[in-house]
Amino acid sequence: MSGTNGTLVILGMAIVTFIIKAAIFILGGRINFPPLLRQALGFIPVTVLTAIIVPMVLAPRGGGMEFHWRNPQLVAATIAILAAAVTRRQLLTIVVGLSVFFAWQAWIAG
Numbered sequence: 771m772s773g774t775n776g777t778l779v780i781l782g783m784a785i786v787t788f789i790i791k792a793a794i795f796i797l798g799g800r801i802n803f804p805p806l807l808r809q810a811l812g813f814i815p816v817t818v819l820t821a822i823i824v825p826m827v828l829a830p831r832g833g834g835m836e837f838h839w840r841n842p843q844l845v846a847a848t849i850a851i852l853a854a855a856v857t858r859r860q861l862l863t864i865v866v867g868l869s870v871f872f873a874w875q876a877w878i879a880g
Contacts, residue, residue, distance in 0.1 A: 845871075
């Protein structure tokens, strides 16, 4: 994804998410949403975040997919997923992911 297109996609996703969340917040007391729709709307932030993160992890240089050990984003994301699954602690997962990323990047560059 090129810089301009990527920025437009991110802005578009942010606007759509904002409008949906604002509509629920403003109209939430006046409109009774079906339980299935209410549950589905709860997944929007996770979906948007995933749509932003996955391309950055799998294709960090904007080219093709980089499924190898020299991709620090992929290594750090994999370790962070494992840390999240084992500990269920968000802050620890972030610290582990960032630590692995910077350490792996320094090791690869050095």
